[in-house]
Amino acid sequence: MLLYDVDHNQGEEFMPQEFYRGLLTGGLLSVLGLSLAGSKVIDKLSDILLQRIMTEPYFRNPWELVYALHRTSPQTTVETNLRSQYGKVIDRPLSGPRKFPSLDGLVFNPAQLARPASPADTAVNLKVVIGPRAARPMVIDIPIMVSAMAYGLALSARAKIAIAKATARAGTATNTGEGPFVPAERTSARHIILQWNRYWWNKEPEILKQADMIEIQFGQGARGGAGHVTGFKAIDPRIRKELGLAPGQDAVAHSRPPGAENPRNLARLVAHLREVTGGVPIGVKLAAGQDLEKDLCLAVDAGVDAVAIDGAEAGTKGSPPVLQDEFGLPTFYAVSRAGKFWNKNHLHGQVSLIVGGGLTTPGDFLKVLALGADTVYIGSIALFALAHTQVLKVLPWKPPVSIVFQDSPEHKRLRVNQAATSLANFLNSCALEMAEGIKALGKSSVTEVTRHDLVALDPTTAAAAGVPLAYRTP
Numbered sequence: 001m002l003l004y005d006v007d008h009n010q011g012e013e014f015m016p017q018e019f020y021r022g023l024l025t026g027g028l029l030s031v032l033g034l035s036l037a038g039s040k041v042i043d044k045l046s047d048i049l050l051q052r053i054m055t056e057p058y059f060r061n062p063w064e065l066v067y068a069l070h071r072t073s074p075q076t077t078v079e080t081n082l083r084s085q086y087g088k089v090i091d092r093p094l095s096g097p098r099k100f101p102s103l104d105g106l107v108f109n110p111a112q113l114a115r116p117a118s119p120a121d122t123a124v125n126l127k128v129v130i131g132p133r134a135a136r137p138m139v140i141d142i143p144i145m146v147s148a149m150a151y152g153l154a155l156s157a158r159a160k161i162a163i164a165k166a167t168a169r170a171g172t173a174t175n176t177g178e179g180p181f182v183p184a185e186r187t188s189a190r191h192i193i194l195q196w197n198r199y200w201w202n203k204e205p206e207i208l209k210q211a212d213m214i215e216i217q218f219g220q221g222a223r224g225g226a227g228h229v230t231g232f233k234a235i236d237p238r239i240r241k242e243l244g245l246a247p248g249q250d251a252v253a254h255s256r257p258p259g260a261e262n263p264r265n266l267a268r269l270v271a272h273l274r275e276v277t278g279g280v281p282i283g284v285k286l287a288a289g290q291d292l293e294k295d296l297c298l299a300v301d302a303g304v305d306a307v308a309i310d311g312a313e314a315g316t317k318g319s320p321p322v323l324q325d326e327f328g329l330p331t332f333y334a335v336s337r338a339g340k341f342w343n344k345n346h347l348h349g350q351v352s353l354i355v356g357g358g359l360t361t362p363g364d365f366l367k368v369l370a371l372g373a374d375t376v377y378i379g380s381i382a383l384f385a386l387a388h389t390q391v392l393k394v395l396p397w398k399p400p401v402s403i404v405f406q407d408s409p410e411h412k413r414l415r416v417n418q419a420a421t422s423l424a425n426f427l428n429s430c431a432l433e434m435a436e437g438i439k440a441l442g443k444s445s446v447t448e449v450t451r452h453d454l455v456a457l458d459p460t461t462a463a464a465a466g467v468p469l470a471y472r473t474p
Helices: 017-055 063-071 074-086 157-170 183-188 237-243 263-277 292-301 321-326 331-344 362-370 380-393 409-413 416-440 459-465
Strands: 092-094 106-108 128-130 138-140 144-146 173-175 191-196 213-217 228-230 251-253 282-287 306-310 316-319 352-356 375-378 454-456
Touching (some): 063 074, 128 352, 144 416, 157 183, 157 380, 157 409, 213 306, 263 282, 263 292, 282 292, 292 306, 316 321, 331 352, 362 375, 362 416, 375 380, 380 416
Parallel strands (some): 144 173, 144 375, 173 191, 191 213, 213 282, 282 306, 306 352, 352 375
Antiparallel strands (some): 092 316, 106 454, 128 138
């Protein structure tokens, strides 16, 4: 049996406050002493630098670096140098820096005199049913789920188990992602969504039967539907064994998932998975593109119970910058169009709509639900919450992701229970804030929030969302 590096005894040893007080005082005095001793040196060096900036022509002036960065951007400059150094495709983590049209152009319409707000003690129902037509629908307590992030190919086992524990405490679901199945993740989670990935693993009936939902992955926001290869040498030896890779064999994600190489085969795969799992919801995962409605038609016609849509802001462990920056619809446009499709085809209460991609705040989540989604996926922001103060163990000399990513030895420093508590606190805090917003709308259930509760601050946002302009009288 494979063992994971999970610390079961999570007890912290706390030193007396006097020790910390003394350490802090000593440190401050040392810094002050060094500052006083070195002030003349620093002053002299700064004078030399400033004089050069003020007097030297540009080809010898150190300010030319600042000017060059201003002409492009620090991000572009760094990535230009990485391309120049390696001559290979850059594998950029998380999501890109591009600013897409966002939900910021929408605000909610508060209830007051014309419509009363709900009493302060109103109990708000945040429960959501995923796959209402399924024989075994999945019921979550809050409309926030943690999206697909792969063990081994991205996150460490510690991070995956911490996410599972956190979502269990919050009464929601987590997604396995593309990596090998982690039994400890399953036992730690209350609800787990198993991704039917574009690789060849996690397809055994004994694994499928442990899922509360199956998600057939056709694409993701940070990569579209493009296939990709993870080289044999880039995979941890233990992960290679868990994936069943032969010596020298790369891990290849194809452009279509097994069993659905042709859209006409999707209905057959959905029926097969429904039978194997005993009727849990069967969904598909799509990257939002201009063909969104055509993709949705094919998915709905295949009989799926849920559709998960990734906007272009969605993150990943690593993908080419060109796919992150230049492909796909922004999440705002994607959910606006999908919500209209759901309304037109009377799919609410029949097929669940899940939306993710760059969503970070309770306001983001509530706006996406108002535009038609049943629940949201979060990814990068969940990792930030998970790491919380533990990221200080690796900063500033290591990237912050090294505390959660498998390919860094620093991942062993993540304390699982502490991380689970941090993420659970974040999820619960967001849910409570969403409940406050729902009461401010004069409502008592998340299912009552619709696009009629929104107004737009500019014409483009109004047209995209199908809501009134705030500066026009109704």
